[in-house]
Amino acid sequence: MSYQQFDSDIQIGISACLIGQKVRFDASHKRSHFCVNEFGQHVKFVPYCPEVAIGLPVPRPTVRQIDIDGVIHVSRPDGTMNVTEQLRNYGKEVAPKLEDISGYVFCAKSPSCGMERVKVYTEDGKGSTSDGIGIFAREIMARYPHLPCEENGRLNDARLRENFVARVFAYKHWQTMVAEGVTKHKLMVFHSQYKYLIMSHDLIRYKEAGRLLANMSDDINDVAEQYLAILMAAMKKMASRKGHANTLQHIQGYFSDELNRAEREELCQQIDDYRTGLVPLMVPLTLIKHYLMEFPKDYLAQQVYLQPHPVSLKLRYGY
Incomplete structure (x- = not known):
């Protein structure tokens, strides 16, 4: 969704x-x-x-x-x-x-x-x-x-503004899923869409969410409530340049077989330039989205991280 x-x-x-x-x-x-x-x-x-x-x-x-x-x-x-x-x-x-x-x-x-x-x-x-x-x-x-x-x-503040709006859209997505009835399958699908967004904000809670869903023997509603707490706590933590760069590098790995040497080096350089503060987040993200259009990958296409809120708000242009 x-x-x-x-x-x-x-x-x-x-x-x-x-x-x-x-x-x-x-x-x-x-x-x-x-x-x-x-x-x-x-x-x-x-x-x-x-x-x-x-x-x-x-x-x-x-x-x-x-x-x-x-x-x-x-x-x-x-x-x-x-x-x-x-x-x-x-x-x-x-x-x-x-x-x-x-x-x-x-x-x-x-x-x-x-x-x-x-x-x-x-x-x-x-x-x-x-x-x-x-x-x-x-x-x-x-x-x-x-x-x-x-x-x-x-x-x-540009970063606080983007963080709040991203949390709002994630919370609404969660509300929509819950209204339709939570199941183990739906919860796993939801998490698969938010994995990289959570990773960019909080690597510790990213791992915590994975452990929670790896053992869903408890009541699904209790698991869902625990997951929501992890999700919103993770997203409330401001994503750092290091966190974004780490996430971008993980995503880059999906194109390792399609990109030639020059393309890989360009993407690596853009991610590093973002990490060091030379360019805004939209620079490496735009290149990744370009490669995703050229080399479609269903798993990446569903990642909320790539577009967590409307483009027209221009929330990722300022940092």
């Missing part, structure tokens, strides 16, 4: 302010150009603003996370307008309704929606740490521990 078969059905949860809704405390928004103008061409966003949903007005006084005797409260700096339980309860109410989403983009630093590094103030307001998690976001991530999640600011 390729991403083209289901990209129009992908739903992504998102903080409402990131798609341009003026729901922030000052009646402004934080519209994400990437989400709305680029990623939005391939997915449907499902927006939520928990602060408005629990009845806070627009505009409204700012709220913050405050540590009071080891317990996090969300309120105004002076402790009034405490909305901690309302936000938590709203998260618990929404979470079960998100079974079909394939990712979530949270608004960074928000006391309700921040995915990480949210400021937590001391009770006297004279100090703070940046180790909090938004009250609403925590409920969503706890309910779906393997769901691809990211923050708007981090999506400005």
